[in-house]
Each structure stands twice: as structure tokens, then as C-alpha cells.
Amino acid sequence: MKVAYRLIAGLPILLSTASLAAAAPVVLPLARLADDPAASAPQESNGEKKQEVLIRADKMTYDANTSVVTAEGNVEVTYGPRTLLADKLIYNQESRIVIAEGNATIREANGTTLSGNRMEVTDDMREGIIESMNVIIAGRGRLAAARATRTGGNMMTLEKAAYTTCEPCKEDPSKAPTWQIKAFRVIYNQDKARVEYEDAFFEVFGVPIAYLPYFSHSDPEAPRASGFLVPGVGHSTDIGYFLEVPYYFALDPSYDLLLSPMYTENDGPLLKSEWRQRVTDGQYYIQASGRYGQPRNRFGVEYGDETLQGHVFGKGRFDIDDVWRWGYDAEVTSNDTYLKRYDISSKDRLVNNLFIEGIDGRSYAAVNGWYFQGLRETDDPGTTPLVLPLVELEYVPDEAVLGGRFQLVGNALYLHRGEGRDTARLSSTASWKLPVTTTGGHLFTFFANLRADGYHVTDTGVSGTDEQTVGRILPWAGAEWRYPMVRTDWGWKQVIEPIVQVIGAPYGGNPDEIPNEDSASFEFDETNLFSFNKFPGLDRWETGPRVNVGFRAAAYFDEGFVEAIVGESFRFHEDDAFTEESGLRNQQSDYVGRLTIQPDANIRLVHRFRIDQSALRYERNEIYGEAFDPDWYTFRAGYLLLEPDPLIPTQREEISLEGRVRTIEHIWFRASGRRDLADEQMIESKFGLAYEDDCAEFGLDFRRRFTRDRDIEPSSSFLFTFRLKGVN
Structure with missing residues (x-):
């Protein structure tokens, strides 16, 4: 009671x-x-x-x-x-x-x-003295002190204190944590969520490794706070030893800044930065870096006057109203090998895009501008196109037309080059589609399309300027039949589905006067087997009557599935719009397909292929597999074979391996590699050790790059990384 x-x-x-x-x-x-x-x-x-x-x-x-x-x-x-x-x-x-x-x-x-x-x-409880004090901050940070004085309810001054985010060892609580910061005097401001140290020592596994006269950091409750981030230190053949010390500025809840000064042994100082901001109608970020020094020639030798070198990447998305928005993607660099030299990006082509677009129900409109920067040695800036504008319009009425769905699509393009051919294009397409399901489970789709294109081409060469205007009308229609059959046996849901698609279209429609700007590069595979036009763009179209056939089979069970699809295309006459290497030119195409085996969520194997229909050899062979247990291992392996085509005249065959396995408690071994099987040489290899527990991550990695790109020689590098969890 x-x-x-x-x-x-x-x-x-x-x-x-x-x-x-x-x-x-x-x-x-x-x-x-x-x-x-x-x-x-x-x-x-x-x-x-x-x-x-x-x-x-x-x-x-x-x-x-x-x-x-x-x-x-x-x-x-x-x-x-x-x-x-x-x-x-x-x-x-x-x-x-x-x-x-x-x-x-x-x-x-x-x-x-x-x-x-x-x-x-x-x-x-706002003022007082605490003997042999321990503080647990937001369930994560831990402060211990011989004596602490509390004032104002939010300030604590600690004597002979230590801070860590590591959980005490259950078997031996007196055991030193993975890391801790010890100091003779610590001030903890709860309102500002800030911990400040005077005369501090940073310890790892109980061993002091650094003395810090003054140091401060945010506690785990603070989502954002200004301060130094984990530095990066390492070495590479190209730039020598380097040290990068990032500093984060939490300027406002809506914007922040990251500055990362970097010093390299061979190239001197470099400054990296990133600005992020949320505004009323959207968000954007800008990433940039720069150094002042002499450029390097293809042999890596400095020459000429000192200049500013660098890069700018950016992305922004902004709402105008409920229908319209605009945005940009920016990628520029001062010279071709800058990004690779300082390990910023491995891209070999940079894409810049400025756009405005609107979505209203099923209808869509967009205006785009595109600028490209090629970074390969064979790229010619004079022939790299500027696309301005690219206009796309799609209109889908809410009401059915002849029982089906009607769509109007418009496209306008102007493509300009500093040297060579300029192209202006207008295109419009009217399409109609009617899906029908019979009582017996047959799925029919009837479709009809009519497209009209107009081109004006200006080609400026040594002999003068040649202008041509050409147009075409492209009709096609057809039907698709699918018959999915489903049954459940042995606890598995089994599906088999034959697919037949018949398309009628006239021959011709690809005159030499029409340049091929957007359809030169494509891959025939199972994803576009049943496309009305297997070319990815508008400049080329698939001509003549044809039949696409395929077969899909699948089995689904409690934790996984097995799925396969295979098919090919038939036509009455060869279509010379396709190259011989594409697998689509002849009356009978190559075989394409995919096999996916996933017995559970942790194991997956995918095989995608294109097989020459006459020689029965692989023209494309891609195998990818992965298996993982988050607590013990992760393995990934891939194999790729691509036979030569007009754009890449050499065979490409490579294998890649990647793995991570826990050897003993908290210690992981990780390695990866890529090998060119056609040239019988390595492309890249990497291996290292990592330590990870509840409060820290440490890693030491070695990487060897075997490729050469002008002043970027085959190089070796190592990188040491660490992260203290719960320290902002």
C-alpha cells in the first residue's frame, strides 16, 4: 500500500x-x-x-x-x-x-x-557536482570522468575525462575500447551538442597515437555540425604521397559547404569543394576542384605557363508549379586526364543537360539542350555535337479511340558541330494500341503507327557547303499474341508463355541523305526483341514485314525464382539498315535470351546472351553472379564477351571478381580485379584489410591500375581510411 x-x-x-x-x-x-x-x-x-x-x-x-x-x-x-x-x-x-x-x-x-x-x-538537477561520472548521450556516445561540474542544466566541465562511442566489452568491461579520446579537461555543451577537449590524446586499442592540444566534435544527437571530417592519406605513382583534410561547414539548415584541401607530392596543392542547397522550389549541388600549375603532355612532362586546371560537376532540380519543372546536369573539366589523375571520376565522356519539362496526366512535354565533352584521345571537339534544342511532346487523350489508346508524339531537334555536319529534324508519330484478353486466357495486342520525318542537313567540308532537305513517311501495324499458362506443383508456381509478334511495314525509308546521329550504337538483346523498332533513336527504322517470336518460362517458390526467356526475329528479306555484326541483318536473326536463377535473396546468377544463328557461337555472352551473407561474406563475379562491331572493331572479353570475407571477428579481407582476356593482361586489381565493429571502421587498401592514358601511367596506390561511428 x-x-x-x-x-x-x-x-x-x-x-x-x-x-x-x-x-x-x-x-x-x-x-x-x-x-x-x-x-x-x-x-x-x-x-x-x-x-x-x-x-x-x-x-x-x-x-x-x-x-x-x-x-x-x-x-x-x-x-x-x-x-x-x-x-x-x-x-x-x-x-x-x-x-x-x-x-x-x-x-x-x-x-x-x-x-x-x-x-x-x-x-x-541543473547544477551540481558528480563524482566518478559516466554520461550516455542519445544511447551512443559515452563520456567518463573522475569528476564533473554541471552548470545551467546544459554545460558540464569534466576532469580527467574520456569519450568513445564503443560499447563496453561484455566479458571484460575494463578492456580498452577500440578508440577513445582522453583529456585532462572536457567541456560538454548539451544545447549545442558539442564536446570540446583540452590537452587530449587519441587512443586506438588503448595505445595513444596522437596528441591534440585542442579538439572538438559534435555529439551523436547533432545531425549536422561544422568541423573537420576524416582525412584521407595515401600514395599513387602519378601524384606521389597525398593528404586530404576535408572541413564541413554547416552554414544553415538549407545549405552547407565542404572544402577539402589536398596536398600532393608531385603536383602540389589542390582544392576540392562541394556546395549543397535546398531552396523553396527544389535543390541543387555544385562540386568543383582546382589547382594552379603547368599542364602535362601525353608523356607526363610539365610544359608551358602555369594555368588554372580543374573541374565542375553540378545537378539541380526545381519545381515551377504542379506540372512544370526545370533542371540541369553539369560536367566540365579543363583537360582530358584531370579527373582520372586525381581519382575524381573515371568517366570518358562528360554530359551537360539543361531542360524544362511538364507532366500533365498521361501527357508530357520537354525542351532539352545537350553539350558533350569527350575525354578519350580519339575524341575530336570539332565534331562533338551540340544539341540545342531537343523538343519532345507526347499527348495521350483520356478517351479511348476505337476502343484502344491513342498517342501523339512530336520531336524537334537541331544538332550543330563546329566542324562537319549540322542536322535539323522534325518528327511526329501517331500510334494506336488495343489490348484484348479472351475468355481462354489469350492476350492479344493490336497496334498501328504512322510517322512522318523531315530533315535539313548542312555539311560543311573542304570543298564547300552541301545542303539537303529530305523527308519520309513510315507506316507500320501488327499484332502480338501471348498465352501465359500457369500451374502450381510441388509448391512451385510455374509459368510458361509463348510470344509471337507480327509487324507489317514497307521496305525502304532509310535513304543515305538522312544522317544516323542517334541510332549508330545499339545492342540487340532480349530487352528489345519485341520492340516495334529495334533502333534506339529516330534516324533509323526497322523496315519490311517481320515476325518476332519468343518463349518465357519461370518457376516461383517461397524464397526465390528461376526465369528464362529466349527468342529471335524473322524477316522476308535482309535489312541493310542493320550491320552484319548486329545479328539482325539476315532473314533469321541471332538468338537472344536471359536466364536468371535466384534460389533465395542472398544468391543470384544471371546469364544474358546473343548466339549467332548459323555458327551457333556467342556474339555476346554476359554472366553475372553474386552471393552474400552480410555477417560473413560477399562475392561477385562477372564475365563479358563482345564480338567486334563497326564502333568497336576489336573483340572485348574480360572477367571481373570482387569479394569480401570475414577472417576473424571484426576483420575483413577484401579484393577485386578485372582482367582483359582478349589481350591477356590485367586492367585493375585491388586488395586490402578492413576492421569494423560497432564504433569504428579502419581500412588499408592497395590498388594497381594497368592501363595507360596519355600522362596517366600504369600506377600503384594505397589508401588508408578510417571512420569513427557516432562522431559528427
Whole structure:
């Protein structure tokens, strides 16, 4: 049975000590105010409203002469959002001092926990001294100190303190954590979520490795705060030893800045930066870097005057209203090998895009501008096109037309080159599609399309300028039949589905006067087997009547599935719009297909292929597999074979391997590699060791790049990385 008493400060209390020492738990609200309605909500000096101090305990005594309450056994003191727990408590109402002994703990509303052998604090728990203190911050950060002084409810000054985010070892709590920061003096500002150190030592596995006269970081509660991030240190053959020290500026909730000064042994200083911002109607970021120095020739030798070299990447997306938005993608660099030399990007072509687009129901409109920068040695800036504008329009009415869906598509393009051919194109397409499902489960799709294209081509050469205007009308129509058959047996859901697509179209329509700007590069595979036009763009189209056939089979079970599709295309006459190497030129195409085996969520094998229909050899062979257990291993392997084509006249055959396995507790071995099987040489290899636990990650990796690109020689590099979890 609980007994409750209300003690009013400043009034006599007519209760005997024996009556308060009841065997049952006792609850005492100790009010500081008289029951005067006019004084119901006075303020503390810090602006907080005064509240009752509520004490619960197994045993409690009160001395009326000294106004001292002594509580023992499961003591719990509550003042507003804070709670104090202890084995024994002495509370002086006159001085408002609480002395807590034995497993003393203060719990804050935000989850922060303060504990110590002995506490002497004010009854609102905002001021006081804590002996042998431990602080758990948001369930993650841990501060320990021989003595701590708390002021203002939000500031703590700690003496002989240590901080870590590592959990104590369950078998041996005295064991040194993976890492900790020890200091003679630490200031913890709870409002700013900031921990500051004076005369600090950074320890790893109990061994001091760095002295820090002054150091500060955010606690785990702070999502963003300014400060230094983990530095990067390493070595590569191209730039020598390097050190990168990033600094993060948390300028505002809506924008921030990252500056990363980098010093290299061979090339001197380099500055990297990244700006991110959310605005009212969208967001954007800009990444840039730069150095001032002499350029290098293809042999890596510096020459000429010192110039500014660098790169700028960016991306932005902005809403205009509920229908329209605009945006950009930016990628530019000062010279071809800059990005690879400083390991910023491995791209060999940079794409810049400025656009505005609108989506209204099923209809769509967009205006784009495209600029490309080729970084390969064979790229010629004079023949690299500028696309401005590219206009795309799609209109789909809500009402059905002849029972089916009708669509109008418009396209306008102007493509300009500094040297060579310029192209202007107008195109419009009307299409109609009607899906029908019979009572027997047959799926039919009927379709008809009519497209009209107009081109104006200007070709400027040594002999002068040649201008041509040409147009064409391209009709086609057809039907597709599918018959999925489903049954369940042995607990598996099994599906087999034959597919036949018949398309009627006239021959011709690809005159030599029409340049091939957007359809020169494509791959015939299972993804476009049933496309009406297997060319990816508008400049070329698939001519003549043809039949596309395929077969799909699948089995689905509780944790995984097996799925396969195979097919080919037939035509009455050869289509010389396709190259011989494409697998589509002849009356019977190559075989294309895909096999996917996924017995569970952790194992997957995919085989994609194109097989020459006459020689029955692989023209494209791609195999990819992965298996992983997040706690123990991850393995990925890939194989790729591509036979020569007009754009890549040499065979490409390579294999890639990647793996990560835990050797002993917390230690992982990781390795990856790519090998060119056609040239019988390695492309890249990498291996390293990593340590990872609940509070830290350390990694040491070695990489060897075997390729050469002008001033980028085959090189070796190593990189040391580390991350302290829970330190912002």
C-alpha cells in the first residue's frame, strides 16, 4: 500500500518520523509554493516554470527541524522532464540540495543519461557536482570522468575525462575500447551538442597515437555540425604521397559547404569543394576542384605557363508549379586526364543537360539542350555535337479511340558541330494500341503507327557547303499474341508463355541523305526483341514485314525464382539498315535470351546472351553472379564477351571478381580485379584489410591500375581510411 504526503515549503509538518518510515513505497510531492492561485506559475531565473519535486522510495524519513528528507531503497526523484535514481538520497528543502549516493543516475528527456558514485545537485538537477561520472548521450556516445561540474542544466566541465562511442566489452568491461579520446579537461555543451577537449590524446586499442592540444566534435544527437571530417592519406605513382583534410561547414539548415584541401607530392596543392542547397522550389549541388600549375603532355612532362586546371560537376532540380519543372546536369573539366589523375571520376565522356519539362496526366512535354565533352584521345571537339534544342511532346487523350489508346508524339531537334555536319529534324508519330484478353486466357495486342520525318542537313567540308532537305513517311501495324499458362506443383508456381509478334511495314525509308546521329550504337538483346523498332533513336527504322517470336518460362517458390526467356526475329528479306555484326541483318536473326536463377535473396546468377544463328557461337555472352551473407561474406563475379562491331572493331572479353570475407571477428579481407582476356593482361586489381565493429571502421587498401592514358601511367596506390561511428 502506497502512502502519499504533500509537504508545503515554509509550513509546519505535523508528521512523526515513524509514520514516514512505512514499509510500503512512499511518494512525496514536495511543493515549493504555497497554495496561492496568484502565484501558481512563477519562473525560475532560467525562464523555466517552477515545478514540484516528486520523490518515491521504499523508505523515507523527514526531520522537521532541519527540513531534511532522507530516502532509501529504489529512490526516484522527478522534477519536470528529469529523473534521478539512487540507492540513497538526502534532500535539504532549505538549501534545495540533493545528495544521491549509490548507483546515482540522472535521465534527461532527450535520452541522455548521467551516472556516478555520488552526486550533489540542486533539486531541479541543473547544477551540481558528480563524482566518478559516466554520461550516455542519445544511447551512443559515452563520456567518463573522475569528476564533473554541471552548470545551467546544459554545460558540464569534466576532469580527467574520456569519450568513445564503443560499447563496453561484455566479458571484460575494463578492456580498452577500440578508440577513445582522453583529456585532462572536457567541456560538454548539451544545447549545442558539442564536446570540446583540452590537452587530449587519441587512443586506438588503448595505445595513444596522437596528441591534440585542442579538439572538438559534435555529439551523436547533432545531425549536422561544422568541423573537420576524416582525412584521407595515401600514395599513387602519378601524384606521389597525398593528404586530404576535408572541413564541413554547416552554414544553415538549407545549405552547407565542404572544402577539402589536398596536398600532393608531385603536383602540389589542390582544392576540392562541394556546395549543397535546398531552396523553396527544389535543390541543387555544385562540386568543383582546382589547382594552379603547368599542364602535362601525353608523356607526363610539365610544359608551358602555369594555368588554372580543374573541374565542375553540378545537378539541380526545381519545381515551377504542379506540372512544370526545370533542371540541369553539369560536367566540365579543363583537360582530358584531370579527373582520372586525381581519382575524381573515371568517366570518358562528360554530359551537360539543361531542360524544362511538364507532366500533365498521361501527357508530357520537354525542351532539352545537350553539350558533350569527350575525354578519350580519339575524341575530336570539332565534331562533338551540340544539341540545342531537343523538343519532345507526347499527348495521350483520356478517351479511348476505337476502343484502344491513342498517342501523339512530336520531336524537334537541331544538332550543330563546329566542324562537319549540322542536322535539323522534325518528327511526329501517331500510334494506336488495343489490348484484348479472351475468355481462354489469350492476350492479344493490336497496334498501328504512322510517322512522318523531315530533315535539313548542312555539311560543311573542304570543298564547300552541301545542303539537303529530305523527308519520309513510315507506316507500320501488327499484332502480338501471348498465352501465359500457369500451374502450381510441388509448391512451385510455374509459368510458361509463348510470344509471337507480327509487324507489317514497307521496305525502304532509310535513304543515305538522312544522317544516323542517334541510332549508330545499339545492342540487340532480349530487352528489345519485341520492340516495334529495334533502333534506339529516330534516324533509323526497322523496315519490311517481320515476325518476332519468343518463349518465357519461370518457376516461383517461397524464397526465390528461376526465369528464362529466349527468342529471335524473322524477316522476308535482309535489312541493310542493320550491320552484319548486329545479328539482325539476315532473314533469321541471332538468338537472344536471359536466364536468371535466384534460389533465395542472398544468391543470384544471371546469364544474358546473343548466339549467332548459323555458327551457333556467342556474339555476346554476359554472366553475372553474386552471393552474400552480410555477417560473413560477399562475392561477385562477372564475365563479358563482345564480338567486334563497326564502333568497336576489336573483340572485348574480360572477367571481373570482387569479394569480401570475414577472417576473424571484426576483420575483413577484401579484393577485386578485372582482367582483359582478349589481350591477356590485367586492367585493375585491388586488395586490402578492413576492421569494423560497432564504433569504428579502419581500412588499408592497395590498388594497381594497368592501363595507360596519355600522362596517366600504369600506377600503384594505397589508401588508408578510417571512420569513427557516432562522431559528427
